[in-house]
Amino acid sequence: MKIGIVQSAPYLGDVRKNLESHLEAVEKASAEKIDLLVFPELSLTGYTLCDLTQEIAMRPDNNPVFKKLLRESGRMDLVFGFVEEKERGLFYNSAAYLRKGQVRHIHRKVYLPTYGMFEEGKFFTEGRNFDVFPADVFQTGMMICYDFLQFGACYLLFAGGAELIICLSAAPGRGYAPENKFGSSDMWELMGAALSRFTTSYVIYCNRVGFEDGKAFAGGSFVYGPTGSQICCARYGEEDYISAEIHPDALRDARCKRLYKRDDRPEIIQAALQRLIQKHED
Amino acid sequence: MKTNCAFIEKILVSFIKTEIHRFGFRNAILGLSGGLDSAVTACLSARALGEKNVWALLMPYGKGFRQDVDDALEVAKELGIHTQVIDIKPMVDAFYETHPTDNRLLKGNKMARERMSILYDFSVRKKALIIGTSNKTELLLGYGTLHGDMASALNPIGDLYKTQIREFAAHLGIPGKIIQKAPAAGLWPGQTDEGELGMTYEVIDRVLHALVDERRSPEDLIQSGFDKETVRRIETLIKKSEFKRKLPPIAKISNRTVGHDFLYSSDRGK
Structure with missing residues (x-):
């Protein structure tokens, strides 16, 4: 299976222009025979939406932009980010997985960062699930940005049987690193390495670039294989496109050697969590 | 403090280019004082936009700052950017003739705002956005004139401390004498930042x-x-x-108020 990662700089609040750049990317990817093309978090809208959130929200079932992308998903699977008005007046930071003209899955961001420079909790409703769904050759799970840094969320995808974990991101760069990147890029790569190794899964991380209100989105999108080693990494802080081959055989091989999945005990975790939650409520 | 100069340069150059172009401009304009911060900012702007798209205004007060003007001209020549020298003495003196004062700080602020006023005038003439030159140290200490040298359309160096800018300037190839020069706001001859701040x-x-x-x-x-x-x-x-x-606090009366809950990014639609 061949995957492509579009490290783009979406226009803020201009869905029409962003749709155009999505369609261009699909066109290029199709020449390369890509099976799955991944875009960053809120790739159709831009990130710092604030009050634009409710003005730019869409419903997958009746939206012309969605219709176009659904049609394109006949050529390859598409994963992208948008603002979803799931129920009237409730807005989610969502990621869609489109496959063969159908909405295969929608993940709604659960962990909305609301601290320091982040204000998502002011504008979005929290999602509630980390579902795993079959798509192409892999059991697939999705996350959006800060979801990825919550290891409880990572565990849920692991326990749910994910073999391919896709994270869409709009992570601003910050802090210093000795190499040619922001310090914060190390954090994402550390999680990518750890998560792929200890879930014996493929991990795709697609981060955006560009600037909004002075914040530079860091780029550095990557793919890790099921042994925890990096397969490829996009450039930091500039637009880029990367692609990689991912193989069910390599995943099987990793799981034969490292038995974390076989030895997972969700019932023990559940019982322990139950006890913890009861204690919290006391 | 670790400073990765090559990466910072890449981000700041990209920042200037993105912001100027997304608002439909090609040119940048800034006040070039002969000091470190504006030299660094001019250099970043030239690398972002091309030297022919950068305008540097040198705005000394009278003849008292000859060395700074010479240094600024040298930096500009090296970078290949446009320059124009405008003496602000006539406008500043015209005001103080009718409203005299001995307060040096007052005069210094007036000069900073005179320069701002000229920069905004020229930003229209040159179809250029103003690049700010306030560093993180100044911004945190409030060591700048509100609506004077602090006024700009975008600021690439506002998250770098003065000492980081020295290191960064060396990386950019800014002449040593500019880097080693005692930082001065040019408020009056002989004034230095460190002398004034103690x-x-x-x-x-x-x-x-x-x-x-x-x-x-x-x-x-x-x-x-x-x-x-x-x-x-x-x-x-x-x-x-x-x-x-x-921005100044706005007294809230209605349900939706500028500065409180009318919330949009300045980059919206771009």
């Missing part, structure tokens, strides 16, 4: 980094050996200048 930038930046970036408490700093007077002074300067880092 502290060196090395000390100030170490304290600011500990207070702001590491979020250590002033008490903690003093206990770990920082000079008590210095820490207290810097803490006071930060607190006293909060208004310079904000």
Whole structure:
């Protein structure tokens, strides 16, 4: 299976222009025979939406932009980010997985960062699930940005049987690193390495670039294989496109050697969590 | 403080280019003083937009700052950017003829705002956005003139401390004499920042980094050996200048108010 990662700089609040750049990317990817093309978090809208959130929200079932992308998903699977008005007046930071003209899955961001420079909790409703769904050759799970840094969320995808974990991101760069990147890029790569190794899964991380209100989105999108080693990494802080081959055989091989999945005990975790939650409520 | 100069350059050049172009401009304009911050900003702007798209205005007050003008011209020539020298003495003196004062700070602020006024005028003439040159040290201490040198359309160096800018300037190839020159706001001849603040930038930046970036408490700093007077002074300067880092508060009456809950990014639609 061949995957492509579009490290783009979406226009803020201009869905029409962003749709155009999505369609261009699909066109290029199709020449390369890509099976799955991944875009960053809120790739159709831009990130710092604030009050634009409710003005730019869409419903997958009746939206012309969605219709176009659904049609394109006949050529390859598409994963992208948008603002979803799931129920009237409730807005989610969502990621869609489109496959063969159908909405295969929608993940709604659960962990909305609301601290320091982040204000998502002011504008979005929290999602509630980390579902795993079959798509192409892999059991697939999705996350959006800060979801990825919550290891409880990572565990849920692991326990749910994910073999391919896709994270869409709009992570601003910050802090210093000795190499040619922001310090914060190390954090994402550390999680990518750890998560792929200890879930014996493929991990795709697609981060955006560009600037909004002075914040530079860091780029550095990557793919890790099921042994925890990096397969490829996009450039930091500039637009880029990367692609990689991912193989069910390599995943099987990793799981034969490292038995974390076989030895997972969700019932023990559940019982322990139950006890913890009861204690919290006391 | 670790400073990865090559990466910072890449981000800041990209920032200037993105912001100028997304608002439909090709040109940048800035005040070039002959000091370090504006030299660094001019250099970044030239690399972002091409030297022919950058305008540097040199705005000395009279003949008292000849050396600074010469240094600024040298930097501009090296970068290949456009320059124009405008003496602000006639406009500033015209005002003080009818409203005289001996207060040097008042005059210094007036000069800074005169320069701002000329920059905004020229930004229209040259179809250029104004690039700010306030660094993180100045912004935190409030060591700048509100609506004067603090006024700009975008600021690439506002998250770099003065001492980081020195290191960064060397990386960019800014002449050593500009880097080593005693930083001065040009408020009056012989004035230097460190003389006026009574502290060196090395000390100030170490304290600011500990207070702001590491979020250590002033008490903690003093206990770990920082000079008590210095820490207290810097803490006071930060607190006293909060208004310079904000838009003025708007009295809220309605349900949706500018500055409170009318919330949009300035980059929207771009």
